[in-house]
Amino acid sequence: MAMNPETLLGSLPIRIEQNWQERDSILYALGVGSEDLDFVYEKGLKALPTIAVVLGYPGFIWQNPEWNVDWKKVLHGEQSVIIHKPFPAKGQFIGETRITKLIDKGAEKGAIAMVERRIVGDDGTHYADVIATIFLRGDGGFGGSPDGAPVPHKVPIERAPDLTVDMPTAKNCAMIYRLSGDLNPLHIDPDVAQAGGFERPILHGLATYGVVGRALLSALADNDPSRVRQMDVRFSRPVEPGETIRTDIWVESDGKAAFQSTSIERNVTVLSNGYFEFTA
Structure with a gap:
């Protein structure tokens, strides 16, 4: 059964409320290899900016039976985090995830889904936006536009790094x-x-x-x-x-x-x- 693009794009935002504790910030920091006391010791603890990728995370959403996505062929292609305000090491966070765009690369090339998550505090503070590009390798050819994929940043590899x-x-x-x-x-x-x-x-x-x-x-x-x-x-x-x-x-x-x-x-x-x- 083919993917259902209308249902995918018309889905309500997935809302996740999270009671984030200092222990969670420390565990995340250890998971990405930090040994810096600023990020692993509760005395004066700071949160790494990249914790945005796990805050309000809705899990592997592609198994939703209403969408009919070939979820075994899903790949994470690109990731962007835009920080508006530094994260506290603990707090109440709300993540709202929505699929904002589908790009049809063709039956043999798959599709691209743009997935955005807005992270706010329980007081309404807007902390970050998390934007992912997901390759749906088995779901191309649904009749959508092939245009609109993000343009990757050019890295000047022709010269030595600074x-x-x-x-x-x-x-x-x-x-x-x-x-x-x-x-x-x-x-x-x-x-x-x-x-x-x-x-x-x-x-x-x-x-x-x-x-x-x-x-x-x-x-x-x-x-x-x-x-x-x-x-x-x-x-x-x-x-x-x-x-x-x-x-x-x-x-x-x-x-x-x-x-x-x-x-x-x-x-x-x-x-x-x-x-x-x-x-x-």
Whole structure:
């Protein structure tokens, strides 16, 4: 049965209310490899900006039977977080997720869904917008427009990077990260990983996003979360837990930088077309 685009686009926002505690901020920070006391010790605890990806997270929504999406062929393509106000380490948060656009690339090429989540506090404070590009590889050819896909940020790889940061990942990092809400067995069960074409469980893409977020926060914003404004990436290949992620950074202007991340061990790009905006 074909995907139902009208039902998909006409769905009510998915509203998630979350009672976020300091323990949750610490667990998230440990899941992306932080050992900085600012982010893992309750005394003066700060929240990493990239916790936006887990706040108000509605789970794997693509199994909704009313949508008829071929959910086994869904891939996370791109991720953007726009920060309007720094997150407190604890609080009441509300995430409202909606599908805002469907792009039809054709029957053989699949479709693209734009998914946006607005994160607010229980007092109405608008903290962040989380925007994801999702590839629906089995759902193209539904008669929609092929136009409107986001244009990835160009990284100036023709010149040497201005900064390079290496961040190791622990062999158990996926086991820890999943406790922040993404329980996909692909990241812990060897049988599921092998069925998906991987030799072993892989790291969550959004965990890689968080590790690289730490690198950018340290190199460009002096580890001050209040200076971060935006972080965009395209997911290229998965990271295997235990690998070291090298992030090359090109400063483009005051408060704006491009970046690209690779697995040192396999010499493959894992995040591309990166864009980071911060208060200089």
